[in-house]
Each structure stands twice: as structure tokens, then as C-alpha cells.
Amino acid sequence: MQLECYAQRLLNPFRGVMNIITYQGAEAVTTDGVHWDIYVRDTELVQDLANSSRVQTSDIRYGSWSAEQGLKRGALYPSDDFKVLEHRGAIVYEYLIKQHRRVPFPLRDSFELWLLDSEDQPLALLHSAVREEDVELDCHIDWRAGQECHRNFSSAAMQVLERNVEAPRSAGAYLTRHVNMRAGAAPQAQWFRRTSDRRGEGLQGINLAPHLCGRRLAADAFPRYFLREDDSSAAHRRLIQDFLAWQAPWLLLLQNLSRTTRSRLEQLARTRALAVDKHYALYPEIVDEDALNVARVEAALRKNLPPAQEPDDTLATYYIELNVTRTN
Numbered sequence: 001m002q003l004e005c006y007a008q009r010l011l012n013p014f015r016g017v018m019n020i021i022t023y024q025g026a027e028a029v030t031t032d033g034v035h036w037d038i039y040v041r042d043t044e045l046v047q048d049l050a051n052s053s054r055v056q057t058s059d060i061r062y063g064s065w066s067a068e069q070g071l072k073r074g075a076l077y078p079s080d081d082f083k084v085l086e087h088r089g090a091i092v093y094e095y096l097i098k099q100h101r102r103v104p105f106p107l108r109d110s111f112e113l114w115l116l117d118s119e120d121q122p123l124a125l126l127h128s129a130v131r132e133e134d135v136e137l138d139c140h141i142d143w144r145a146g147q148e149c150h151r152n153f154s155s156a157a158m159q160v161l162e163r164n165v166e167a168p169r170s171a172g173a174y175l176t177r178h179v180n181m182r183a184g185a186a187p188q189a190q191w192f193r194r195t196s197d198r199r200g201e202g203l204q205g206i207n208l209a210p211h212l213c214g215r216r217l218a219a220d221a222f223p224r225y226f227l228r229e230d231d232s233s234a235a236h237r238r239l240i241q242d243f244l245a246w247q248a249p250w251l252l253l254l255q256n257l258s259r260t261t262r263s264r265l266e267q268l269a270r271t272r273a274l275a276v277d278k279h280y281a282l283y284p285e286i287v288d289e290d291a292l293n294v295a296r297v298e299a300a301l302r303k304n305l306p307p308a309q310e311p312d313d314t315l316a317t318y319y320i321e322l323n324v325t326r327t328n
Contacts (some may be wrong), residue, residue: 003095006108012126013146014226017253017282019103021096026062026088028096033103033281038062038093040085062089065096104282107255110194111135111203115143117228118184120212122200125226126189132203141189141206143179143227145172145243155242160235175239179227188212198222225251249275255284263287273298 003023010016010031021028026040039059060082061074071093076082109128113135117123124143129135145153149172158171180187190205190212198219202212223229225244231237244251248268251257257265266288269276276292277299286292 003091005099005102005105006130007105008109008130009107009128011128011226012144013149014125014247014250015146015148016250016279017104017107019105019282021092021099023092023095024088026085026092028065028092030103031282032278033100034066034068036065036096036100038065038089038096040089042081042085060085062086062093065093067100104253104255104284111191112194112200112222113139113141113189113191113205114222115141115179115183116188116190117182120188120209121228122190122192122217122222123182123228124179125223132193135191135203137204137206139206141183141187143176143183145176145179149175149243149246153243153246155239157235157238157242161239171239171243175243178236178239182228182231192217192222194222246272248272249279252276252283253279257285259285259287266291270295273302 003021005019005021007017007019010018016031019030019033025042026038028036028038030036038061040062041059060077062085063071063073065071076086108130111129111132111134112125113127113129114122115124115126126141126143127136127139150170151172153170153172155171158174161174186207188205188207188209190208191203192200193203194200200217200219200222202215202217204213225247227240227244229237229240229244231240245268248265249272252262252265252269262285266286270291273295276295280292280296283292
């Protein structure tokens with residue numbers, strides 16, 4: 001096995017990108033492009049088992065590294081097996097020193113698990129995988145807005161939606177319930193292999209109707225920001241669009257965005273200074289450097305203040321455009 005460098009999305013909901021350097025069970029990973037964690041695991045323990053790629057082995061922390069602080073080693077284990085793992089970890093570490101400035105690495109998670117709506121169309125992206133052997137069928141298929149969304153996201157649409165006495169208290173909780181209701185009483189999820197032109201080849205799924213296996217969907221059948229924006233209710237459309245605007249610091253991590261879309265996302269992202277600062281090193285392109293620098297200066301000032309909830313000034317979703325270059 002050769003050294004590999006690639007990136008994979010963090011999903012359900014989309015909340016960032018993991019960049020990975022891997023070699024024979026040793027991995028260096030980062031979600032901010034600055035701080036790296038290095039792990040090793042003994043893959044030989046399961047290599048003779050059937051479906052060994054699905055058997056989980058425990059990770060051992062080799063250490064953590066950043067250019068500023070250097071390497072901080074994990075615990076050492078005096079055994080022959082660990083000497084092998086130590087060697088592999090050292091190979092990844094040495095490669096990391098040489099290659100860490102190359103981030104972001106190319107996104108390679110082309111296998112996608114989509115929650116389907118009541119008409120069997122992709123509704124929300126749940127999981128992804130780099131290799132087909134990593135496709136899982138034993139997982140929950142409920143979409144989640146995420147804990148940070150529950151705490152910090154708000155939308156003017158809730159002024160209308162909260163008239164429903166059964167509405168959850170937070171916009172995030174309401175959105176979670178609404179998306180899963182669109183999946184119907186008997187939800188289905190399907191894995192797709194996304195091709196280079198972004199079409200989808202239907203694979204197996206969870207609770208999936210047999211006739212859906214093997215189907216092919218056009219690129220525009222898949223929501224470009226991983227959550228369907230169309231809805232019969234204007235208030236629900238506004239809620240979803242406000243959520244996607246709130247996700248702007250993460251959406252900027254995507255590759256192959258048009259410059260127009262990226263510029264508009266940068267304007268939206270400025271209101272979430274800490275999130276922008278955290279992911280800045282992994283943005284594949286920056287259109288308006290000044291706009292993001294304003295956010296980074298604010299983040300630097302706020303890091304010296306007592307912790308406080310990040311303000312949520314969700315803007316109108318004017319960034320949404322038609323016929324743009326689709327994301328990876």
C-alpha cells in the first residue's frame with residue numbers, strides 16, 4: 001500500500017471536511033489544516049477474517065502535530081507489534097511534515113448515502129464513503145441538523161412556523177423533524193456512486209424498494225448543498241435556505257464551486273467569524289480575501305473574551321443561483 005492523501009466530508013449534517021494522509025493502517029487527520037492527529041492500528045489482526053475491511057480495530061494515538069508546536073507523542077507500548085505500528089506512524093509523520101501545506105486534498109468520497117423523499121428522490125445526504133467496501137447498511141437513516149444548529153441557528157421563518165402549537169422550540173429541532181417527515185412514514189435510504197459528471201448510479205440501500213437498485217439519476221437530482229431546498233410551503237423553503245446560509249463557513253470547503261457562488265458564500269460566512277477562522281486554512285479558493293480577513297480579525301479578538309454564543313445574523317439567501325458549477 002502506498003501513501004495516500006485525500007479528503008472526505010463530515011456528514012449528517014455536513015459540518016466540515018476531514019483531510020487524511022494514510023499508510024497501512026496509520027493515519028494523520030485534520031479538520032482545520034493546522035492541527036493534526038496521528039493514529040495507528042494493527043490491520044494484520046483481522047486480515048485473515050472474512051469481510052476484514054468491516055472489522056473495527058482499536059486506534060492507538062501515535063501523537064499530535066502542528067507546525068507551531070511540533071510533535072507531541074502519545075503513549076509508547078514496549079511490544080514487537082507496536083514496533084511495527086511505530087514504524088508506520090513514523091512514515092506518516094515524516095510525510096506529513098513534507099506535505100501539510102498541500103491541503104486541502106482532493107475530495108474522494110464518491111459513494112453517498114441519501115435519505116429519499118416520499119417520491120424516492122434524494123432528499124438529504126446522510127453519509128459518504130471513499131471505497132465501495134466501506135459502504136454500510138447498518139446505520140440510522142434519520143437526518144439531523146446537528147447540536148450546534150440546535151443551539152445557535154435561528155430563522156425568521158420560525159415566526160410563521162411557531163404558530164403550530166406542536167412546533168419544537170428551536171429552529172434546528174423543527175428543521176430536523178420537517179426533513180424526516182418528508183421522507184415518509186417508511187423512510188428509505190440509498191447508496192449512490194457519483195460519477196465524474198456527478199450523475200448517480202444507484203446501489204443497495206436501507207429499507208429500499210427492490211426496483212430502485214440499479215437506477216441512474218441525473219446530476220440535478222442531487223441537491224448541490226446536500227439538502228433539498230424545494231418545498232410546497234414558502235416558510236419551510238425560507239427555513240431550509242436560512243439553514244444553508246448558516247452553513248456557509250462549511251460550504252466554502254467544497255471544491256468546484258463557481259466564483260460567483262463562492263463570493264456570495266464568503267459574504268454570508270463573515271457573520272460566523274469563529275467558524276471561518278477555524279476552517280480558513282482548508283478553503284480551496286478565496287475570492288474576497290478582505291471579507292474573510294474581517295471575520296478572522298473578529299475571531300482573534302473574541303478568542304480573548306469569555307465564551308459567548310456566536311451571534312447568528314442569517315442573511316437572505318441571495319447566494320442561491322441557477323446553472324452554477326456543481327459541487328464535488
